[in-house]
Amino acid sequence: MLLLISPDGVEEALDCAKAAEHLDIVDVKKPDEGSLGANFPWVIREIRAAVPEDKPVSATVGDVPYKPGTVAQAALGAAVSGATYIKVGLYGCVTPEQAIEVMQGVVRAVKDYRPDAFVVASGYADAHRIGCVNPLSLPDIARRSGADAAMLDTAVKDGTRLFDHVPPDLCAEFVRLAHDAELLAALAGSIKVADIGTLTRIGTDIVGVRGAVCEGGDRNAGRIQPHLVAAFRAEMDRHARECAAAVAAAG
Numbered sequence: 668m669l670l671l672i673s674p675d676g677v678e679e680a681l682d683c684a685k686a687a688e689h690l691d692i693v694d695v696k697k698p699d700e701g702s703l704g705a706n707f708p709w710v711i712r713e714i715r716a717a718v719p720e721d722k723p724v725s726a727t728v729g730d731v732p733y734k735p736g737t738v739a740q741a742a743l744g745a746a747v748s749g750a751t752y753i754k755v756g757l758y759g760c761v762t763p764e765q766a767i768e769v770m771q772g773v774v775r776a777v778k779d780y781r782p783d784a785f786v787v788a789s790g791y792a793d794a795h796r797i798g799c800v801n802p803l804s805l806p807d808i809a810r811r812s813g814a815d816a817a818m819l820d821t822a823v824k825d826g827t828r829l830f831d832h833v834p835p836d837l838c839a840e841f842v843r844l845a846h847d848a849e850l851l852a853a854l855a856g857s858i859k860v861a862d863i864g865t866l867t868r869i870g871t872d873i874v875g876v877r878g879a880v881c882e883g884g885d886r887n888a889g890r891i892q893p894h895l896v897a898a899f900r901a902e903m904d905r906h907a908r909e910c911a912a913a914v915a916a917a918g
Protein backbone atom coordinates (compact mmCIF):
# COMPACT_ATOMS: atom_id res chain seq x y z
CA MET A 668 0.00 0.00 0.00
CA LEU A 669 1.31 3.44 -0.91
CA LEU A 670 1.08 6.34 1.54
CA LEU A 671 -0.17 9.66 0.15
CA ILE A 672 0.16 12.64 2.46
CA SER A 673 -1.60 15.96 1.87
CA PRO A 674 0.24 19.11 3.00
CA ASP A 675 -1.68 22.39 2.67
CA GLY A 676 1.21 24.45 1.34
CA VAL A 677 4.94 24.80 0.86
CA GLU A 678 5.80 24.96 4.56
CA GLU A 679 4.10 21.67 5.34
CA ALA A 680 5.54 20.11 2.20
CA LEU A 681 8.97 20.83 3.66
CA ASP A 682 7.92 18.85 6.75
CA CYS A 683 6.85 16.04 4.42
CA ALA A 684 10.26 16.24 2.77
CA LYS A 685 11.83 15.59 6.19
CA ALA A 686 9.76 12.39 6.35
CA ALA A 687 10.21 11.57 2.66
CA GLU A 688 11.61 8.09 3.31
CA HIS A 689 8.32 7.16 5.00
CA LEU A 690 5.86 8.33 2.37
CA ASP A 691 5.23 7.64 -1.31
CA ILE A 692 3.24 10.56 -2.75
CA VAL A 693 3.00 14.23 -1.74
CA ASP A 694 -0.50 15.50 -2.47
CA VAL A 695 -0.97 19.24 -2.94
CA LYS A 696 -4.33 20.59 -1.85
CA LYS A 697 -5.92 23.62 -0.25
CA PRO A 698 -8.11 22.22 2.53
CA ASP A 699 -9.85 25.55 3.14
CA GLU A 700 -11.33 25.26 -0.37
CA GLY A 701 -12.89 21.86 0.27
CA SER A 702 -11.85 18.31 1.00
CA LEU A 703 -10.18 18.13 -2.43
CA GLY A 704 -9.64 21.88 -2.71
CA ALA A 705 -7.20 22.93 -5.45
CA ASN A 706 -4.13 24.99 -4.66
CA PHE A 707 -2.39 27.58 -6.83
CA PRO A 708 -0.15 26.51 -9.73
CA TRP A 709 2.87 28.21 -8.15
CA VAL A 710 2.32 26.25 -4.94
CA ILE A 711 2.37 22.99 -6.90
CA ARG A 712 5.60 24.15 -8.60
CA GLU A 713 7.23 25.14 -5.30
CA ILE A 714 6.24 21.87 -3.66
CA ARG A 715 7.55 19.91 -6.64
CA ALA A 716 10.86 21.69 -6.15
CA ALA A 717 10.84 21.09 -2.38
CA VAL A 718 10.31 17.34 -2.22
CA PRO A 719 12.82 14.74 -3.39
CA GLU A 720 12.66 14.05 -7.12
CA ASP A 721 11.81 10.38 -6.67
CA LYS A 722 8.59 11.25 -4.82
CA PRO A 723 5.69 11.91 -7.15
CA VAL A 724 3.66 15.04 -6.53
CA SER A 725 -0.10 14.76 -6.74
CA ALA A 726 -2.42 17.74 -7.09
CA THR A 727 -6.14 17.93 -6.59
CA VAL A 728 -8.08 19.85 -9.20
CA GLY A 729 -10.79 20.65 -6.67
CA ASP A 730 -14.26 19.56 -5.63
CA VAL A 731 -15.28 20.18 -9.20
CA PRO A 732 -18.59 21.21 -10.78
CA TYR A 733 -20.13 19.44 -13.78
CA LYS A 734 -18.23 21.63 -16.23
CA PRO A 735 -16.08 19.33 -18.35
CA GLY A 736 -14.18 22.07 -20.22
CA THR A 737 -13.36 24.05 -17.11
CA VAL A 738 -12.17 20.96 -15.27
CA ALA A 739 -10.07 19.69 -18.19
CA GLN A 740 -8.29 23.03 -18.36
CA ALA A 741 -7.68 23.04 -14.60
CA ALA A 742 -6.31 19.49 -14.77
CA LEU A 743 -3.87 20.51 -17.49
CA GLY A 744 -2.81 23.40 -15.26
CA ALA A 745 -1.96 20.99 -12.46
CA ALA A 746 0.06 18.80 -14.83
CA VAL A 747 1.94 21.76 -16.33
CA SER A 748 2.76 22.88 -12.80
CA GLY A 749 4.59 19.61 -12.12
CA ALA A 750 2.02 17.20 -10.68
CA THR A 751 2.14 13.69 -12.10
CA TYR A 752 -0.89 12.44 -10.14
CA ILE A 753 -3.97 14.47 -11.05
CA LYS A 754 -6.91 13.99 -8.67
CA VAL A 755 -10.42 15.14 -9.49
CA GLY A 756 -13.21 15.30 -6.88
CA LEU A 757 -16.45 14.71 -8.79
CA TYR A 758 -18.48 16.82 -6.39
CA GLY A 759 -20.91 18.37 -8.85
CA CYS A 760 -21.62 15.25 -10.90
CA VAL A 761 -24.98 13.71 -10.07
CA THR A 762 -24.96 10.88 -12.64
CA PRO A 763 -22.21 8.48 -13.74
CA GLU A 764 -22.58 9.85 -17.30
CA GLN A 765 -21.74 13.39 -16.10
CA ALA A 766 -18.78 12.06 -14.14
CA ILE A 767 -17.50 10.11 -17.16
CA GLU A 768 -17.78 13.20 -19.37
CA VAL A 769 -15.75 15.24 -16.89
CA MET A 770 -13.13 12.53 -16.46
CA GLN A 771 -12.78 11.89 -20.21
CA GLY A 772 -11.88 15.55 -20.68
CA VAL A 773 -9.37 15.38 -17.84
CA VAL A 774 -7.74 12.21 -19.14
CA ARG A 775 -7.36 13.67 -22.62
CA ALA A 776 -6.07 17.06 -21.42
CA VAL A 777 -3.53 15.51 -19.05
CA LYS A 778 -2.33 12.59 -21.16
CA ASP A 779 -1.97 14.65 -24.36
CA TYR A 780 0.49 16.74 -22.36
CA ARG A 781 2.08 13.99 -20.32
CA PRO A 782 1.22 10.40 -21.30
CA ASP A 783 2.75 8.90 -18.16
CA ALA A 784 0.70 11.07 -15.80
CA PHE A 785 -1.64 9.22 -13.48
CA VAL A 786 -5.28 10.32 -13.38
CA VAL A 787 -7.41 9.65 -10.30
CA ALA A 788 -11.21 9.85 -10.35
CA SER A 789 -12.34 10.62 -6.83
CA GLY A 790 -15.80 10.32 -5.38
CA TYR A 791 -17.02 10.77 -1.84
CA ALA A 792 -17.89 8.16 0.74
CA ASP A 793 -20.51 10.58 2.12
CA ALA A 794 -22.01 11.26 -1.33
CA HIS A 795 -25.50 10.96 0.18
CA ARG A 796 -24.85 14.20 2.10
CA ILE A 797 -23.99 16.23 -1.00
CA GLY A 798 -25.99 14.48 -3.72
CA CYS A 799 -23.17 13.35 -5.99
CA VAL A 800 -22.50 9.97 -7.63
CA ASN A 801 -22.62 6.79 -5.57
CA PRO A 802 -19.21 5.80 -4.16
CA LEU A 803 -19.39 2.30 -5.63
CA SER A 804 -19.86 3.72 -9.13
CA LEU A 805 -16.36 5.25 -9.11
CA PRO A 806 -14.44 2.22 -10.43
CA ASP A 807 -16.72 2.02 -13.48
CA ILE A 808 -16.52 5.81 -14.00
CA ALA A 809 -12.72 5.62 -13.86
CA ARG A 810 -12.56 2.64 -16.21
CA ARG A 811 -14.93 4.11 -18.80
CA SER A 812 -13.08 7.42 -18.86
CA GLY A 813 -9.58 5.96 -19.14
CA ALA A 814 -8.43 7.06 -15.69
CA ASP A 815 -5.83 5.08 -13.75
CA ALA A 816 -7.32 4.94 -10.26
CA ALA A 817 -10.60 5.21 -8.42
CA MET A 818 -10.60 6.97 -5.08
CA LEU A 819 -12.94 7.71 -2.19
CA ASP A 820 -12.53 10.52 0.33
CA THR A 821 -15.07 12.23 2.57
CA ALA A 822 -16.60 15.51 1.39
CA VAL A 823 -17.54 16.84 4.80
CA LYS A 824 -14.66 16.90 7.25
CA ASP A 825 -16.73 16.98 10.42
CA GLY A 826 -15.13 14.11 12.27
CA THR A 827 -17.06 11.38 10.46
CA ARG A 828 -14.82 8.93 8.68
CA LEU A 829 -14.62 6.74 5.60
CA PHE A 830 -15.92 3.64 7.40
CA ASP A 831 -18.84 5.59 8.93
CA HIS A 832 -20.23 6.05 5.44
CA VAL A 833 -18.84 3.10 3.50
CA PRO A 834 -18.26 0.22 5.91
CA PRO A 835 -15.26 -2.07 5.44
CA ASP A 836 -17.18 -4.75 3.48
CA LEU A 837 -18.29 -2.14 0.94
CA CYS A 838 -14.79 -0.66 0.80
CA ALA A 839 -13.60 -4.21 0.01
CA GLU A 840 -16.17 -4.32 -2.79
CA PHE A 841 -14.88 -0.93 -4.05
CA VAL A 842 -11.32 -2.30 -4.14
CA ARG A 843 -12.47 -5.48 -5.89
CA LEU A 844 -14.36 -3.50 -8.54
CA ALA A 845 -11.32 -1.27 -9.12
CA HIS A 846 -9.00 -4.24 -9.46
CA ASP A 847 -11.40 -6.03 -11.83
CA ALA A 848 -11.20 -2.88 -13.99
CA GLU A 849 -7.37 -2.93 -13.76
CA LEU A 850 -7.33 0.27 -11.73
CA LEU A 851 -5.64 1.18 -8.48
CA ALA A 852 -7.96 1.67 -5.50
CA ALA A 853 -7.28 4.67 -3.24
CA LEU A 854 -9.08 5.31 0.04
CA ALA A 855 -9.09 8.31 2.36
CA GLY A 856 -11.37 10.07 4.81
CA SER A 857 -10.12 10.77 8.32
CA ILE A 858 -8.25 7.47 8.28
CA LYS A 859 -6.68 6.59 11.64
CA VAL A 860 -3.79 4.31 12.49
CA ALA A 861 -6.37 1.80 13.77
CA ASP A 862 -7.83 1.50 10.25
CA ILE A 863 -4.57 0.42 8.61
CA GLY A 864 -5.12 -3.30 9.28
CA THR A 865 -8.50 -3.29 7.55
CA LEU A 866 -7.25 -1.22 4.61
CA THR A 867 -4.32 -3.61 4.16
CA ARG A 868 -6.48 -6.73 4.36
CA ILE A 869 -8.92 -5.53 1.71
CA GLY A 870 -6.07 -4.79 -0.72
CA THR A 871 -6.13 -0.97 -0.81
CA ASP A 872 -3.39 0.32 -3.14
CA ILE A 873 -3.11 3.92 -1.89
CA VAL A 874 -4.14 5.35 1.49
CA GLY A 875 -4.58 9.15 1.64
CA VAL A 876 -3.98 10.83 4.97
CA ARG A 877 -3.83 14.25 6.51
CA GLY A 878 -5.47 14.53 9.95
CA ALA A 879 -3.85 11.38 11.35
CA VAL A 880 -0.35 12.80 10.74
CA CYS A 881 -1.13 16.31 12.00
CA GLU A 882 -0.42 17.48 15.53
CA GLY A 883 -3.36 16.52 17.77
CA GLY A 884 -4.99 14.67 14.87
CA ASP A 885 -6.36 18.06 13.76
CA ARG A 886 -6.27 18.49 9.96
CA ASN A 887 -7.10 22.22 10.24
CA ALA A 888 -5.29 23.66 13.27
CA GLY A 889 -2.56 21.00 13.50
CA ARG A 890 0.53 20.84 11.33
CA ILE A 891 1.94 17.71 9.67
CA GLN A 892 4.49 16.10 11.98
CA PRO A 893 7.31 14.06 10.42
CA HIS A 894 7.38 11.68 13.43
CA LEU A 895 3.67 10.92 12.95
CA VAL A 896 4.29 10.17 9.27
CA ALA A 897 7.07 7.77 10.33
CA ALA A 898 4.80 6.10 12.92
CA PHE A 899 1.98 5.73 10.39
CA ARG A 900 4.38 4.09 7.93
CA ALA A 901 5.72 1.76 10.62
CA GLU A 902 2.19 0.50 11.26
CA MET A 903 1.61 0.07 7.52
CA ASP A 904 4.78 -1.99 7.28
CA ARG A 905 3.78 -4.10 10.29
CA HIS A 906 0.37 -4.89 8.81
CA ALA A 907 1.86 -5.62 5.39
CA ARG A 908 4.20 -8.16 7.03
CA GLU A 909 1.35 -9.75 8.98
CA CYS A 910 -0.81 -10.01 5.87
CA ALA A 911 2.02 -11.54 3.85
CA ALA A 912 2.66 -14.08 6.63
CA ALA A 913 -1.04 -14.98 6.81
CA VAL A 914 -1.17 -15.50 3.04
CA ALA A 915 1.98 -17.64 3.13
CA ALA A 916 0.59 -19.71 6.04
CA ALA A 917 -2.67 -20.27 4.16
CA GLY A 918 -0.67 -21.72 1.49
Ligand SMILES: O=C[C@H](O)COP(=O)(O)O
Pocket residue numbers: 671673694702820855856857858875876877878879886
Ligand atom coordinates in the same frame (compact mmCIF):
# COMPACT_ATOMS: atom_id res chain seq x y z
O1 LIG B 1 -6.32 12.74 0.25
C1 LIG B 1 -6.29 12.68 1.48
C2 LIG B 1 -7.05 13.61 2.37
O2 LIG B 1 -6.45 14.83 2.47
C3 LIG B 1 -7.32 13.00 3.67
O3 LIG B 1 -7.40 13.94 4.70
P1 LIG B 1 -7.90 13.45 6.12
O4 LIG B 1 -7.07 12.25 6.50
O5 LIG B 1 -7.68 14.60 7.04
O6 LIG B 1 -9.34 13.11 5.95
